[in-house]
Amino acid sequence: MNGASRDALGAAREQLDALTDNTAVDPARLGGELAAVTALLHREGTLRRALSDPSKSGEAKAGLLRQLLGTQVGDDALDLLAGLVRARWSQPRDLVDAAEELADTADLIAAQRRGVLDDVEDELFRFGRILSGNSELRSALANQVADGTAKAGLLHSLLGGRADPVTERLVTRLVTAPRGRSLESGIDALSRLAAARRNRMVAEVTSATPLSDQQKRRLGAALARIYGRQVHLNLDVDPEVLGGLRVRIGDEVINGSIADRLDEAARRLAG
Template identity: 35%
Template structure:
């Protein structure tokens, strides 16, 4: 990610925090805008053209979207295209991130991160589903409809919107990767960091609370815990948080011991 995109993401996030009237309709329209740009080389090139004046770029947004979109959605899109992006692909990804954040803002009482994690595990455990959602040959709207049918009644409207929208435009990304990315975006919007804990046995509520407190103290931020049960770790824990892996599993210690004995 280039420095221009880093700055642009911060600016669009700030614009969302300052916006009013952000609901799921606005989030839906932002996802629609991201898909529209992804499907049009000419449009996204014009909107990511750093040589063009910001007013020219916002004029394009108004011409294309203002008649159909809510004022809040148009305002957020204008805030995005006023920024300089490292590439037109980064602009599309930035608007998609803005849409994820808007869905989280629109539904503050729901554990969107937990629901996204739940669905990511469904995909991980079902290779056929992952293939169907990840295939570049599949119809985009059909993928969205499939997801909606799978999660109907099981997740919130915000989470359903996020999942059904991002699977329609995976690009070169794997489905589990885009779900993980959306989960991280949702957590950051709420000022949290996500930790994925892999253990051989389910953890009790008190164990999770102690682990959350320890990780929150270590990283100086609220931490959301997602648990993966994997008998292969034998015992102990493996914790992935951000780019760091804390591996205190028995399987790793046994592997290290075998390596030393062989050595």
């Protein structure tokens, strides 16, 4: 997003944080309601355009939203959504993207409250790795003509009882309503949202052999110096790395051996 949409999303994030600071608010329920409205806005183009029309006043759009939703969602979700439609958006899709991000973030807040955000983050990463290594599963879940209920059932057979309910909800929403995204990009976006809950960045680390605790601490400290913030390590092993180390953070990639090239990479990036 850029321009007006970026500012509107920033304000919406702050509103969600302020709302969920109240322990009386159920973030899991909130996430489900926001996700349902996201699906509605994605499906109904006329409504989407009407609620993001810059020629209409914010109050008029909020009034239309309240009239349409009535008591179908709770007051908390309705207030958040009213704030979204009052804002200015560079394009109608940005409004839907923002509603979806708020839904996913609300679920992650629910995980954070229960102290399982790290687990959800790791499960999202592992599921992404499973997808990348299983073309048959990826094809089944990405099949655009397959029934959404059947895909949700397949996911439940894979994740039910093995992953946190938040992980299953997030992945199921992504698979049944990808909104033009690949599964890989959707999982990556969810991982970034999870990391943002702790003001952390995510580093995907691939090494030839499992890293020792000392190596993980050294790597985490070096990356923290480079980026000025805590970095969460998602670890993977690939013998083809041939004794070296590959670290990807966003679009940046660091290649080097664990012992004698990491510090050099850190100095280069810092400079």
